[in-house]
Amino acid sequence: MLKFVKGHMESIEGIATYPMISLLIFFVFFALLFWWVFTASKRYVREMSELPLDENNQ
Template identity: 65%
Template sequence: MFKFVKGHLETIENIEIYPIISLLIFFLFFSALFYWVFTAKKDYIKEVSNLPLDNQNDQEL
């Protein structure tokens, strides 16, 4: 099965660019996420972390 896929992919021109692009997208996304995590305001993180426990917003039907 793998031989068939590998043989088929080798016939496509410029196919080697796709793994590079996907690695670049992966790296940029997680770098941006890492940056956001360390620069987020602590008050915002605390407020969002307490949302599931906040019962004041619950309304009875």
Template identity: 70%
Template sequence: MLKFVKNHMESISGIEIYPIISLLIFFIFFVVLFWWVVTAKKDYIDTVSNIPLDNNQNHEEL
């Protein structure tokens, strides 16, 4: 089965770009996520982190 899949995949032209694209998407996502975490305002983080604890407040200010 694996030999069939390997032979079939080798017959597709340009398939070697897909793992590179997947790695780039993965890397860019986590770089952007890290950048957002580092640059997020502390007030926003505090407000969002307290949402599960505040049962009676309306959170429309977010």
């Protein structure tokens, strides 16, 4: 089975670009997430952290 999959994958033109694209998407996503975490306002973070403890929340 593995031999079939390997042979099939080698026959696809440009197959080596797909892992690079997925790595790029992964890196960009976490870079943007990292940037958002450090630029988020302290007030917003405090409001979200207190949300589970808020008794007026319906």
